[in-house]
Amino acid sequence: MQENMPSQAPExxxxxxxxxxxxxxxxxxxxxxxxxSMSFPGVTAATDLTGATVKCNVTPASTNPIVILNRENRAFTIDGATVCLQQLNVQKNFVLTLTVCLPNGATLTSANIPVSRCEQITLCAPKGTDVEITYTDLDCFVCTTGTLTAGTDTITFSALTITVAVCQSIQSTFPVTVEFLATYCEPRADLPFACPGAARPQQCSVIFPNGG
Structure with a gap:
C-alpha cells in the first residue's frame, strides 16, 4: 500500500x-x-368485526408533500435589534392508512386517506429561498374507534380519532457558488491481494495407508 501521496499546493x-x-x-x-364510512376493499356486510383492534400508518404524500401557501415579511425585535423575518403559511400533505386486526389473525387494510394540515412557521426565508422540510419522525396512533360496522368494501367507525405526531427539520436554502482554498483529494492505494496456494484435503494417515 502506498504511504506517500504526491504533495499539492493549495489552490x-x-x-x-x-x-x-x-x-x-x-x-x-x-x-x-x-x-x-371508510373504504376497506374486500370487506363484506357479513365480516365479523367483534373484538377487532385498529392501527394506523402515516407517510408524506408522494405529490406536493409541502406547499408554501403564503410568505409575508414581519418585523421582530430580537436582543434589542429589529430583524425582518418571514412568516410562512405551510400546508403539509400526508397519506394515512388504517389496519383492522381481527381476533383470528386476519387483517383488513383501508384505501389511502389523504390528510392535510396547515402550520405557520417563522424563520429567515426571504423571497427566492427554498423551504425544505424533512421529517425526522412521523408517527400516528388510534385514540378512539367507537363501534365498527362492516359494509360492502367499507367500515364505518362511530367515533374514530387519530393522533399524528411530527418531528421536523425545517431549512430555508438558496444555491450559491463559493470559493475557498483547498487541495484535491488523492485516491488511496489499492489493497494488496495474492491468490491462495493450492490446498488438498487432510489425510487420515492413522488408519490409511496401513503403516504396519
Whole structure:
C-alpha cells in the first residue's frame, strides 16, 4: 500500500452548494376524526368485526408533500435589534392508512386517506429561498374507534380519532457558488491481494495407508 501521496499546493476552488439561511427543529401534533364510512376493499356486510383492534400508518404524500401557501415579511425585535423575518403559511400533505386486526389473525387494510394540515412557521426565508422540510419522525396512533360496522368494501367507525405526531427539520436554502482554498483529494492505494496456494484435503494417515 502506498504511504506517500504526491504533495499539492493549495489552490482556489469554486463549488456549487446550498447556503442555509435559517434552520429550526420543530414538533407538531394534531388530531383527525374521519367521519362516515371508510373504504376497506374486500370487506363484506357479513365480516365479523367483534373484538377487532385498529392501527394506523402515516407517510408524506408522494405529490406536493409541502406547499408554501403564503410568505409575508414581519418585523421582530430580537436582543434589542429589529430583524425582518418571514412568516410562512405551510400546508403539509400526508397519506394515512388504517389496519383492522381481527381476533383470528386476519387483517383488513383501508384505501389511502389523504390528510392535510396547515402550520405557520417563522424563520429567515426571504423571497427566492427554498423551504425544505424533512421529517425526522412521523408517527400516528388510534385514540378512539367507537363501534365498527362492516359494509360492502367499507367500515364505518362511530367515533374514530387519530393522533399524528411530527418531528421536523425545517431549512430555508438558496444555491450559491463559493470559493475557498483547498487541495484535491488523492485516491488511496489499492489493497494488496495474492491468490491462495493450492490446498488438498487432510489425510487420515492413522488408519490409511496401513503403516504396519
Amino acid at each position: 482556489l476552488i469554486c463549488i456549487n452548494v446550498d447556503k442555509v439561511y435559517d434552520w429550526i427543529v420543530k414538533e407538531m401534533s394534531f388530531d383527525i376524526s374521519p367521519a362516515g
